[in-house]
Amino acid sequence: xxxxxxxxxxxxxxxxxxxxxxxxxxxxxxxxxxxxxxxxxxxxxxxxxxxxxxxxxxxxxxxxxxxxxxxxxxxxxxxxxxxxxxxxxxxxxxxxxxxxxxxxxxxxxxxxxxxxxxxxxxxxxxxxxxxxxxxxxxxxxxxxxxxxxxxxxxxxxxxxxxxxxxxxxxxxxxxxxxxxxxxxxxxxxxxxxxxxxxxxxxxxxxxxxxxxxxxxxxxxxxxxxxxxxxxxxxxxxxxxxx
Amino acid sequence: xxxxxxxxxxxxxxxxxxxxxxxxxxxxxxxxxxxxxxxxxxxxxxxxxxxxxxxxxxxxxxxxxxxxxxxxxxxxxxxxxxxxxxxxxxxxxxxxxxxxxxxxxxxxxxxxxxxxxxxxxxxxxxxxxxxxxxxxxxxxxxxxxxxxxxxxxxxxxxxxxxxxxxxxxxxxxxxxxxxxxxxxxxxxxxxxxxxxxxxxxxxxxxxxxxxxxxxxxxxxxxxxxxxxxxxxxxxxxxxxxxxxxxxxxxxxxxxxxxxxxxxxxxxxxxxxxxxxxxxxxxxxxxxxxxxxxxxxxxxxxxxxxxxxxxxxxxxxxxxx
Numbered sequence: 262x263x264x265x266x267x268x269x270x271x272x273x274x275x276x277x278x279x280x281x282x283x284x285x286x287x288x289x290x291x292x293x294x295x296x297x298x299x300x301x302x303x304x305x306x307x308x309x310x311x312x313x314x315x316x317x318x319x320x321x322x323x324x325x326x327x328x329x330x331x332x333x334x335x336x337x338x339x340x341x342x343x344x345x346x347x348x349x350x351x352x353x354x355x356x357x358x359x360x361x362x363x364x365x366x367x368x369x370x371x372x373x374x375x376x377x378x379x380x381x382x383x384x385x386x387x388x389x390x391x392x393x394x395x396x397x398x399x400x401x402x403x404x405x406x407x408x409x410x411x412x413x414x415x416x417x418x419x420x421x422x423x424x425x426x427x428x429x430x431x432x433x434x435x436x437x438x439x440x441x442x443x444x445x446x447x448x449x450x451x452x453x454x455x456x457x458x459x460x461x462x463x464x465x466x467x468x469x470x471x472x473x474x475x476x477x478x479x480x481x482x483x484x485x486x487x488x489x490x491x492x493x494x495x496x497x498x499x500x501x502x503x
Numbered sequence: 504x505x506x507x508x509x510x511x512x513x514x515x516x517x518x519x520x521x522x523x524x525x526x527x528x529x530x531x532x533x534x535x536x537x538x539x540x541x542x543x544x545x546x547x548x549x550x551x552x553x554x555x556x557x558x559x560x561x562x563x564x565x566x567x568x569x570x571x572x573x574x575x576x577x578x579x580x581x582x583x584x585x586x587x588x589x590x591x592x593x594x595x596x597x598x599x600x601x602x603x604x605x606x607x608x609x610x611x612x613x614x615x616x617x618x619x620x621x622x623x624x625x626x627x628x629x630x631x632x633x634x635x636x637x638x639x640x641x642x643x644x645x646x647x648x649x650x651x652x653x654x655x656x657x658x659x660x661x662x663x664x665x666x667x668x669x670x671x672x673x674x675x676x677x678x679x680x681x682x683x684x685x686x687x688x689x690x691x692x693x694x695x696x697x698x699x700x701x702x703x704x705x706x707x708x709x710x711x712x713x714x715x716x717x718x719x720x721x722x723x724x725x726x727x728x729x730x731x732x733x734x735x736x737x738x739x740x741x742x743x744x745x746x747x748x749x750x751x752x753x754x755x756x757x758x759x760x761x762x763x764x765x766x767x768x769x770x771x772x773x774x775x776x777x778x779x780x781x782x783x784x785x786x787x788x789x790x791x792x793x794x795x796x797x798x799x800x801x802x803x804x805x806x807x808x809x810x811x812x813x814x815x816x817x818x819x820x821x822x823x
Contacts, residue, residue: 283633284725303712305764306716308712308715308716324718325718325719325720326718327510327718328716328718329716329717330718332716333716334716336530336710336713336716338710338712338714340709340710341708341709342574342575342707342708342709343574343708343763343764344763345708345762345763345764346762346763349762349763349764353705353706353708353709353717354717356598356702356705356706356717356718357717357718362551376823385763402710405717439639461513
């Protein structure tokens with residue numbers, strides 16, 4: 262089911278953004294600070310009312326629980342208020358469902374397995390490293406078995422190796438036919454790992470399409486005000502800054 | 504049923520009959536007959552024990568719910584301002600002299616508690632975040648505190664003054680079945696309402712935004728909290744005065760025995776609160792004090808303050 266925005270406008274933050282996202286792909290939302298990236302992601306997740314539709318349904322007409330079953334959202338803040346175990350944390354992803362204890366346990370086990378968390382399942386979250394915590398929080402989203410996974414800067418607090426590992430998980434999710442939408446700051450990660458890039462600038466859609474077509478030095482200069490060029494070859498490109 | 508629930512239920516079943524035997528007159532079921540044993544048990548101690556269960560259960564459950572709702576282990580049911588407003592209502596009943604009428608005092612207290620909830624609704628509105636909501640509650644609490652002090656300072660005669668001050672200390676002494684009849688329906692309704700908050704409180708573990716993404720309606724949760732905590736705290740203050748620290752301490756005592764999920768804490772906290780108040784009230788009855796018995800509110804604050812200090816020191820150590 263596609264996730265689409267039609268002339269989405271949110272006063273003071275977004276104006277006239279239209280896009281259609283397909284399942285099975287990884288989409289990166291990029292843009293300078295304050296461009297409206299998180300606002301767009303929250304609107305796509307149905308957390309801010311706006312002209313967004315999931316398949317044939319307008320998101321705002323879906324009951325919140327049903328919406329939550331289909332769209333998993335990973336907020337930027339990774340805070341967990343209580344020192345629950347990893348298994349309990351992942352289990353919170355089942356809250357929108359009424360599938361019964363057995364289905365819940367199976368989904369939790371699958372999510373733990375998918376992110377290699379089985380050996381950490383009973384560890385309290387306060388005793389996880391940054392990378393383990395990021396995996397546990399993503400596993401929480403996956404336990405809900407959503408069609409769409411929307412994540413706001415999921416890589417921000419991670420070192421290079423953990424960034425790569427998490428990006429591989431997102432790619433695998435897209436391979437299963439889920440839609441993945443990531444807010445990213447690092448243009449090289451967007452260039453190398455996304456199927457599609459959405460560039461926002463001052464609340465408007467500046468460009469969208471395949472990364473190589475969109476993230477040109479011209480566009481980077483126009484939107485970020487930085488003269489930069491790409492080095493390397495497709496798939497492993499790096500951004501050279503002056 | 505989880506293990507903490509089973510253990511606490513068993514402890515309550517043991518403590519309840521034993522608590523009836525303790526007091527200024529000890530009743531030994533196997534000893535020689537005690538004069539007036541039946542009226543002492545049925546008219547004095549049984550309603551007192553039932554009130555301890557109701558008020559303690561209500562305070563324990565609302566403390567657990569408040570800590571989950573505000574995502575803060577130092578939150579307390581008093582933060583909504585319901586208890587101080589209910590106390591203000593009760594104080595006004597003394598001030599105006601209506602307290603001598605049957606049911607007037609608890610009615611005034613319940614109206615005060617309801618007024619606090621209405622004020623919260625008015626200030627915080629439908630879309631308020633947690634911060635504004637909490638600040639509104641604290642504002643109501645300090646306003647009620649100031650008005651209570653005003654009523655005390657303007658109190659019409661020394662008898663009213665002494666009544667007000669004694670009542671504010673909180674106690675279950677000299678309460679009867681009529682008080683049970685007032686507290687029971689509100690307490691049961693409040694517990695039923697809070698039992699509906701479990702899913703929302705669990706989701707709030709991940710923050711407000713994530714909770715909404717999990718399908719939680721924050722406005723509905725807010726009003727379930729206000730109605731549930733309001734009914735429980737209002738009923739507690741109406742029959743027992745201000746009893747502090749139970750809502751703060753009990754969830755902390757219970758939390759290590761659960762998986763730390765807020766929803767898993769509600770029922771054990773209700774049971775533990777009931778047990779704590781039942782035992783504390785027994786202690787108040789048997790501690791020999793010249794000039795009457797130890798006031799329950801004072802006893803709990805005396806025990807609660809060091810506990811709170813211990814909590815703060817542990818938090819400081821965790822942060823360091």
